[in-house]
Amino acid sequence: MILLTGATGTVGRPLVDLLRGAGAEVRAVSREAAAAGLPAGVEVVAGDPSRPDTVAEALDGVTALFLHPRAVGDAATGLAALARRRGVRRIVALSATNVDDDPSEQPSRFAGDRNREAEKAAAGSGLEWTSLRASFFAANTIAMWGAQIRGGDVVRYAYPDVSELPIHQRDIAAVAAHALLTDDLVGRRVELTGPQSLTHADMVTVIGDVLGRSLRYEELAPADAVDRLVAHGLPEPFVVALVARYGRLAGTAQPPSNDVEKVLGRPAATFAQWVADHTAAFTDQPERR
Ligand SMILES: NC(=O)c1ccc[n+]([C@@H]2O[C@H](COP(=O)([O-])OP(=O)(O)OC[C@H]3O[C@@H](n4cnc5c(N)ncnc54)[C@H](OP(=O)(O)O)[C@@H]3O)[C@@H](O)[C@H]2O)c1
Numbered sequence: 210m211i212l213l214t215g216a217t218g219t220v221g222r223p224l225v226d227l228l229r230g231a232g233a234e235v236r237a238v239s240r241e242a243a244a245a246g247l248p249a250g251v252e253v254v255a256g257d258p259s260r261p262d263t264v265a266e267a268l269d270g271v272t273a274l275f276l277h278p279r280a281v282g283d284a285a286t287g288l289a290a291l292a293r294r295r296g297v298r299r300i301v302a303l304s305a306t307n308v309d310d311d312p313s314e315q316p317s318r319f320a321g322d323r324n325r326e327a328e329k330a331a332a333g334s335g336l337e338w339t340s341l342r343a344s345f346f347a348a349n350t351i352a353m354w355g356a357q358i359r360g361g362d363v364v365r366y367a368y369p370d371v372s373e374l375p376i377h378q379r380d381i382a383a384v385a386a387h388a389l390l391t392d393d394l395v396g397r398r399v400e401l402t403g404p405q406s407l408t409h410a411d412m413v414t415v416i417g418d419v420l421g422r423s424l425r426y427e428e429l430a431p432a433d434a435v436d437r438l439v440a441h442g443l444p445e446p447f448v449v450a451l452v453a454r455y456g457r458l459a460g461t462a463q464p465p466s467n468d469v470e471k472v473l474g475r476p477a478a479t480f481a482q483w484v485a486d487h488t489a490a491f492t493d494q495p496e497r498r
Pocket of ligand 1: 214216218219220221238240241245259277278279280282303304305317321322323324342343344345346349
């Protein structure tokens with residue numbers, strides 16, 4: 210039995226599908242079990258992984274645990290220790306490529322994500338462990354630009370020349386499934402990136418190409434971008450850290466890793482392929498996506 214935290218999210222849903230497709234028994238823990246909407250055959254249990262006592266019973270009979278940094282919050286070490294006491298043998302943590310950066314330079318920490326702690330808890334758990342260090346999710350572009358592209362052909366955003374290595378969430382899930390189901394990745398930190406470095410402006414162009422539209426990137430001054438993102442409801446400390454990161458990275462590019470291809474035996478999906486899988490996010494109204 211494999212226990213997943215974060216199963217109802219961006220990475221979790223394709224991971225559930227891949228594990229089920231491989232014939233694995235899957236148990237998913239969710240704070241909103243009744244609304245989880247997971248496929249038949251998945252055992253959904255109510256619990257909050259950030260409060261490990263609420264998932265103690267769900268660990269019974271579990272051989273491998275997927276540790277999701279957003280779902281476990283500050284409880285990664287406690288949950289890993291509890292898993293060990295309950296007889297779990299393996300732990301696979303989702304983490305991030307920037308996990309070794311100074312914490313003040315990791316914007317997601319300001320939104321509560323604990324990638325560093327998830328990796329550390331897995332590596333120090335005494336269990337067979339793997340850390341999946343993921344790059345920028347291609348899916349972030351829905352929140353960044355989806356509403357603007359649904360509404361017109363102009364994308365207003367800061368720093369057109371900041372580069373990312375956008376990765377399809379299905380590739381992260383496929384490597385996670387491999388780590389949970391085989392011994393190949395035990396004791397490893399795996400760098401999961403998309404196959405190409407693309408700037409913000411490049412990504413907008415690719416979205417337009419796939420949609421058959423000519424999109425225009427209109428650069429916002431950093432302070433205007435902060436105001437706009439805060440007005441859209443994002444927490445100000447997160448937004449300030451994010452725009453500061455853009456300022457540090459502008460004009461530079463990281464090389465992609467080929468770990469996805471090494472593990473899966475096929476190349477990572479391109480950003481264009483990801484867009485083709487998500488065109489509705491840039492064309493339809495939100496309730497139809
Ligand atoms: N976005 C990126 O570019 C990127 C890159 C590298 C690493 N990461 C890391 O990956 C994680 C995001 O992955 P994702 O997109 O799969 O996550 P997600 O879809 O936002 O959330 C996964 C699940 O976690 C639970 N959850 C969400 N917010 C929560 C909260 N505030 N407190 C407690 N539980 C919560 C929910 O499950 P239930 O409601 O069912 O309980 C949700 O379905 C973050 O930790 C991030 O740091 C992201």
